[in-house]
Amino acid sequence: MKTRYSQIALLALLSCAKPQSPEEIFAEAKKKMKEAERVQLRMDMVWENPEMGEFETIGYSADFRKNPEAFFGYDFHGKRVGAGSESAYVQGVEYQINHRDSTVRTEDVLDSSMVQHSMLRTFNPLVLLEKEPWSYLGDTSIQEKQLLEYSWVEMDTVIDGREVYLENHLWINPANLLPAFYSRRLFHDGKRNQFIECSYDGWKLEDSAEPFVVDFPKGYLTKVAGNTESPLLKVGIQAPDFELEDGHGNPVRLSDYRGKKVLLDFSIINCGWCKIALEQFAKPDYEFADDIVPLYINPSDSKERMEKYQLKIKIPFPVLADAEQVGKDYGVNGFPTFYLIDETGKIEEVTQGYSDETILQWKKKSE
Incomplete structure (x- = not known):
């Protein structure tokens, strides 16, 4: 009152x-x-x-x-x-x-x-x-x-x-x-x-x-952080391979994508900037460059929570949840974190946080 x-x-x-x-x-x-x-x-x-x-x-x-x-x-x-x-x-x-x-x-x-x-x-x-x-x-x-x-x-x-x-x-x-x-x-x-x-x-x-x-x-x-937990991986090193299941139970291995670049989007549900990035990726006029395969990796939330989340938020590429160990292997300590892996499996780019410029650089260029 x-x-x-x-x-x-x-x-x-x-x-x-x-x-x-x-x-x-x-x-x-x-x-x-x-x-x-x-x-x-x-x-x-x-x-x-x-x-x-x-x-x-x-x-x-x-x-x-x-x-x-x-x-x-x-x-x-x-x-x-x-x-x-x-x-x-x-x-x-x-x-x-x-x-x-x-x-x-x-x-x-x-x-x-x-x-x-x-x-x-x-x-x-x-x-x-x-x-x-x-x-x-x-x-x-x-x-x-x-x-x-x-x-x-x-x-x-x-x-x-x-x-x-x-x-x-x-x-x-x-x-x-x-x-x-x-x-x-x-x-x-x-x-x-x-x-x-x-x-x-x-x-x-x-x-x-x-x-x-x-x-x-x-x-x-x-x-002691830094001794027992890996920091973010450096550009130029071989990206750790992994095998996870997508939302349909199909196995997804990083090594299966040799010959193409792979964008690993490390995100979690309760992250506002992660959501904004997903909204950019899901826009009708956004299309990844032909040589980039995007993967959403969630090291924190369960598959069940991700299923519920996807009923409201569109994620226009494979979703890999229950990925705690993969997050640790890549030294992820904040969200969103993006790793761009090159055609040979080496890390080409590491980016933490959201920016319009970062999102646009992976977009297919207009002809």
């Missing part, structure tokens, strides 16, 4: 306190967060997958401690509720702890994009409050709490003829100057695409904090 900000001002006047403007309240909330040496909270997220008609719920208990030398000013530790896993970023090193197989994966990531895009970092208020510019929208009553709503437009652009609009909403409780809710809203051509909602509670702010001490359970096997 929407109310008027004047009501807040009236209540403040009646209590003989000078009313603060919404902008002043936001500044005070930001100041309060920045002055704390340690911030602990619970983050509960609802992650929408619009293509599958599904919602994933994710809960984290998070602990952030100031460290001026850290990637964004904080070391942090997060425990995912019910998932048997933890993650930490301490003194420039990332740790991924898996209690199910008793392993700890470490990587020196002083400026890692993985840390930059970590959910613990991206969706926590310490980062969100620093974004500019937030604008006051109005006040709202949620669960008997009066909250002030602010918005920030992160993206308003056109990508390959599609209008992409991404806005963020943050609700702050003026009673304690702490964020309560967050909403990340993505629209394509004015239509809802994906919403991600996050609620915050269990706040604990402290003016002092001991540095994190990395202490993992005894008997856990430590895996």
